[in-house]
Amino acid sequence: MLVQSSRFRFLFPPIQKRIPSSLSFSVASSAMDSASPSMLFLCGKSSTESEIAKSLKINDTLNLPNGGKVSALLQSEINTFRFGEDAFNVDLFWNSLSTKRFGRFLIWSPLLPSTHDIVSHNFCELPVGTVCVADTQFKGRGRSKNAWESPRGCLMFSFTLQMEDGKTVPLVQYVVSLAVTEAIKDVCDRNGFPFIDVRIKWPNDLYLNGLKVGGILCTSTYKSKKFNVSSGIGFNVGNEKPTTCLNTVLKELSTTPNEFRREDITAAFFNKFEMLYDIFINQGFQTLEELYYRTWLHSGQRVIVQEKNEDRVVENLVTIQGLTSSGYLLAIGDDNQMCELHPDGNRNLQKKSNRLTIQKISGKAWILEALMPSSKTGFFENTRGYQLYDRVPEFWPAL
Numbered sequence: 001m002l003v004q005s006s007r008f009r010f011l012f013p014p015i016q017k018r019i020p021s022s023l024s025f026s027v028a029s030s031a032m033d034s035a036s037p038s039m040l041f042l043c044g045k046s047s048t049e050s051e052i053a054k055s056l057k058i059n060d061t062l063n064l065p066n067g068g069k070v071s072a073l074l075q076s077e078i079n080t081f082r083f084g085e086d087a088f089n090v091d092l093f094w095n096s097l098s099t100k101r102f103g104r105f106l107i108w109s110p111l112l113p114s115t116h117d118i119v120s121h122n123f124c125e126l127p128v129g130t131v132c133v134a135d136t137q138f139k140g141r142g143r144s145k146n147a148w149e150s151p152r153g154c155l156m157f158s159f160t161l162q163m164e165d166g167k168t169v170p171l172v173q174y175v176v177s178l179a180v181t182e183a184i185k186d187v188c189d190r191n192g193f194p195f196i197d198v199r200i201k202w203p204n205d206l207y208l209n210g211l212k213v214g215g216i217l218c219t220s221t222y223k224s225k226k227f228n229v230s231s232g233i234g235f236n237v238g239n240e241k242p243t244t245c246l247n248t249v250l251k252e253l254s255t256t257p258n259e260f261r262r263e264d265i266t267a268a269f270f271n272k273f274e275m276l277y278d279i280f281i282n283q284g285f286q287t288l289e290e291l292y293y294r295t296w297l298h299s300g301q302r303v304i305v306q307e308k309n310e311d312r313v314v315e316n317l318v319t320i321q322g323l324t325s326s327g328y329l330l331a332i333g334d335d336n337q338m339c340e341l342h343p344d345g346n347r348n349l350q351k352k353s354n355r356l357t358i359q360k361i362s363g364k365a366w367i368l369e370a371l372m373p374s375s376k377t378g379f380f381e382n383t384r385g386y387q388l389y390d391r392v393p394e395f396w397p398a399l
Helices: 047-058 075-080 090-096 115-121 166-191 246-253 262-283 289-295
Strands: 007-011 038-044 070-074 105-109 131-134 137-141 147-150 154-163 198-201 205-208 211-223 226-236 302-309 312-323 329-333 338-341 356-361 365-370 379-381 387-389
Touching: 038 047, 038 075, 047 070, 047 105, 070 075, 090 105, 090 262, 105 115, 115 131, 115 154, 115 211, 115 226, 131 262, 154 166, 154 262, 166 198, 166 205, 166 211, 166 226, 166 262, 166 289, 198 211, 198 289, 289 312, 302 338, 312 338
Parallel strands: 038 070, 105 131, 338 365
Antiparallel strands: 007 302, 038 105, 131 154, 137 147, 154 226, 198 205, 205 211, 211 226, 302 312, 312 329, 329 338, 356 365, 379 387
């Protein structure tokens, strides 16, 4: 399967400041009692979703990976507990949500290992479009199977969608990223807030004033001729450390004590995502490309591509032009050769890969892809948190 073995790294120039390696501080260890069941409040916007919630509770359907226990409760039971004023307000979320499919079945938890584990592990038991929100999580999932600890103030949620065309699966993470930035613009417009310029750093990071404030993780499995996609979002709304957050920047720009609310952003996200996703499925991602390029950081960016062959390093300077049809970076070298660049390493394009597939196409384009061997046929998760086949198909379902 490997045409040639080599080592590459892609070096982006720094945006403004050195970026810390995590989005948020650790949660107190006393709050991480894994022996206690995680409380999941099952909530529905309409009577249809509310009946689903009752059924899931009665049948004790939901659980965590590795035998983790959960305690399923209904929305009507939330007020029997004291969670504090900063707990996620389900009613506020419902009031702002106007979707027909996404976000209408909500799972909320005050403390959870991972929202992504809830939706991906229980995917087949939940209605498509289900969202899981946590006030605090201590085993949040990132690329390369990294675990992230996230405090209150950070918006953390994961949701489900189902797709049939595998060629479109790699691009859905860009629709999710775009929906986040459009949602923040919408909340600003609706509340009269100053413009907050959140930008996309390819492939799945969100930046504000040169600092990382959020990230996207999409994973997928293939079952019954459909791709079951779980998409997770983490975003610094009220937690200003270790980088910055929306409310810190808003405070600097505003003369009045305004604040973003997680409920408003989550609802605005689904309102935008449903619209953008329908365009994406019906018309293709090219219809959204102009808006995406206005939002990302990379148009015209110069990137160093390093190839290490034994003890010799060759560097080439390329300029990013946009995205290829498969969702990777399209770049052009100073020699006018077109390149398709893939993520290299864990969190950005700066770390070296262990193995690379290199294939020359039409004498001009190069495909660079970090791979790991798989012990069985089907999907597996490689070093970048992507889902790949163990053989080379005609498309890469890379999420």
